[in-house]
Amino acid sequence: MQKQKELLKVTDLKQYFPIKGGILGRTVNHVKAVDGVSFTIYEGETLSIVGESGCGKSTTGRAILRLDEPTSGEVEFDGNNLLDYSKKEMNKVRKDMQIIFQDPYASINPRHTVRQILTEAMEIQNSVPKQERNDRVLELMQTVGLGPHQADRLPHEFSGGQRQRIGIARALSVDPQLIIADEAVSALDVSIQAQVINLLKKLQRDFKLTYLFISHDLGVVRHISDRIIVMYLGKIVEIADKKSLFNNQMHPYTKALLSAIPSTNTEVKRERIILKGDVPSPIDPPAGCRFHTRCPFATDLCRTEVPELRNGDGMTDGHMAACHYMEEIKNGEHQPTVV
Amino acid sequence: MFKYIIRRIIQTIPVLIGVSILVFSMMHLVPGDPAQIMAGESAPKEQVENIRERLGLNDPLPVQYLSYIGDALQGDLGNSMRSGRDVTSEIGARFWVTVELAVYSTIVAVFIGLIAGVISATRKYSFADTSLMLIALFGLSMPNFWLGLMLIQWFAIGIDLPSWVPFISDTSWFKPSGWGSFQQVVLPVITLGTGSAAIIARMTRSSMLDVIGQDYIRTARAKGVKERIVVYQHALKNALIPVVTVVGLQFGGLLGGAVLTESVFAVNGMGKLIIDSIKARDFPVVQGTILVVALLFVIVNLIVDITYRYLNKRIDLD
């Protein structure tokens, strides 16, 4: 891997949501939604976060933008720690970091026309001089594949895929460097989803954008990402470049996750790992390795000792996983402990 | 659940203290000197002073309040200025009359409201639905006292019917005043209950419509459950959750409405007592009655909350 510029660096990010209870509404416990997450996004790449519902993907994205105030950690953007910024300074950098949500309809004002939605975003950031805004609106619409005749229509007059295009156009309107896409294509039909994915890739090429792409769909993630983070219960269990992750995954959870996805390729008989039970609650996550309640390889060590994220033997540069036994499982020395 | 009940009871204490302070201070802010009123317009100064001393009206307000509350907790709400009897027994005689009126009205309102609401919801946009909701709208917009007067006119004083109406020639079967017998109870209960019945009917309808559109109703139908059971068991139990709250609020409203209704029908309940006492500036009675009504209101709310909690299993019973 060539040396790239670090655009965003997250260090030991924690996001604990208080649970209120009792007569006085005191904080009785915490949802440990994100619990010590560290990673770096390089300029121009697409880094994806995958994992099951509730593992903390969205929370990580929101914490980076300080849409929720993180409990602790550091988020360095272009060399500055965002968590030290005042509200005003933060608003300024928001111009460089935009977010696109799953449900485009919920995040755009239904009573504003496309023109108003796009102009408003430019006004807030004051990024484009007033007289040029109109031209910019039409240019943006063209960029995302909408026609100029649609500029004065309301969101409900568009289909789901088109609305998502509006959401993307709005994010682009302020010339951001980083776009956080939280399940941006999940709600779309496959034929429409492909259109939007292609659009996102094209925009990345044309404008040198960097993406933090949050999704639970590993097919989409494989297609769009350079590197991938797998999360489980608020922690990163594996991080790797795409090739290593799909061809040489080290963590038992990653393996199970990949094997669980149904495939249209009926020719190859795959071995499926079916995990038992559900994801435990992030309120009192299991001690030791958080995956031990469902992991076929778990031992007493796993139940007490937290495995650290590390680059083990035979793993490419930058490929890290958090499992005590990853090498032994790989070479067959450590066999499943439960049948 | 038990813990929850205890917690709710503890939570009512500040409410009751608040109400008592409010009532107490209101009575001392209205113009007119109670001692003077008690003594009579032309009474000599010393006599007024005497009364004031005896009633402790010269003490600072907080002291008066505390001694009032202290007594109240022991069941002593002072003496009526008019009759001289103690307020507790003055209220006691009338307490049950008002409670009966409100309870009967609530029962009637809930009964009619639920049935009308369910019928409306299950036959959405039908003739039955439209007419029921029209009637409900009437019921809502009709002033209480006016309805009472109309009912008295039609069914107590009576109207002459044309001779071709069979069997009945006279409609004056019900009694226009008093409380106790069936003939006396019916009209005030209808008067008081109509508005609530209308609100409950509308609430039930919208809540029912909401529930009937839910996925689990489809699940029940897909199981082969009879439509009647789908509606009255699967749907109604869920639809009742918001309705219970409304019923509770209505009961409170009925206590207020009782004031007017009791006056119209000359029912000797707490409502009439309050009005009569206000007219006569009989402060201890007004104070005591409002306090009792507030207590009643709080208790009803408590019961409603607990029922709600029981019905709505989704609220965590910590």
Next chain:
Amino acid sequence: MTSAPNTYENILEIKDLQTSFFTKDLEVKAVDGVSFTIPKGKILGVVGESGSGKSITSLSILRLIEDPGKIVGGEIRFKGENLLDKTEAQMRKIRGNEISMIFQEPMTSLNPTFTVGQQISESYKIHQGLNKKQAKERSIEMLKLVGIPSPEKRVDQYPHELSGGMRQRVMIAMALACDPDLLIADEPTTALDVTIQAQILDLMKDLQERLGMGILLITHDLGVVAETCDYVAVMYAGKVVEFTDAKTLFKSPKHPYTVGLMKSIPPHDHDIEGDLSVIRGSVPSPAEMPKGCRFAPRCPFATDLCRENLPDLITDEEGNQIRCWIYSDEWNGDPEVDVHAETERTT
């Protein structure tokens, strides 16, 4: 499993089913001439994009379409008998007993005010006349069958006390309570995580083998179909456009829509170069339904013939069905057309 000699081969045969919604200003033909069959003990997958009429088809089978919807035509033969001729009372005996159904949202498909046990027991009480105690015992057995740990405890819990995966297991237990001949599962795993989806699909396949019922599995996930189904019906805008056995479909899809659909899914097991291929445009709205082939505005092969005339469902030598002019004698486009050829890859 012993089965009585039956006079029918297919547990379900749908012919030209039409279900419409009569809204204020137009008739929305949600299901417009759907036909397919499910042989006894087989799994049929119905796939299609949102709004293509999958759910309405399944609700039509149980005759659970609500106002302003109406089944306006066709036949639904279940065990040889047309369900559209049955009275409401007869239908109630079939629902939950001979045909049962699981829905997409396990969160909202269970009644929040009844315990899990009460909801499963109900089927036993209605269809088998069991008393409360017997029904509860059977419910516990069912919960055990679908793999819920400590079923004696779970049976008295309310749905909100269970996770999504467990609720879907409860739904399955409820659906299978009376040993149905046909199970309709409308997106049973769409709301679940992949690892939980794998559990549930595994369970369904296992139970299907043990109990031998036919399954109608509705989904928009082609991977799920490939891994679970014997036959597939692909729906587009209220019509079945392709109906084949699953193997054939995934090896050589024939309809341009099916081909496009498969190409537009990014696979998770291999990389593809460059952009994804796409189907241009979007699904037509009911108000602007094309008069010819419904797919014509988006089809790269469309000719005048397609735009003007609706193709019939053609059955080929192997019994596979397809609704596309290319496979008819009247086809007037390129006679050598290859539907698998590279199509556009635009944004």
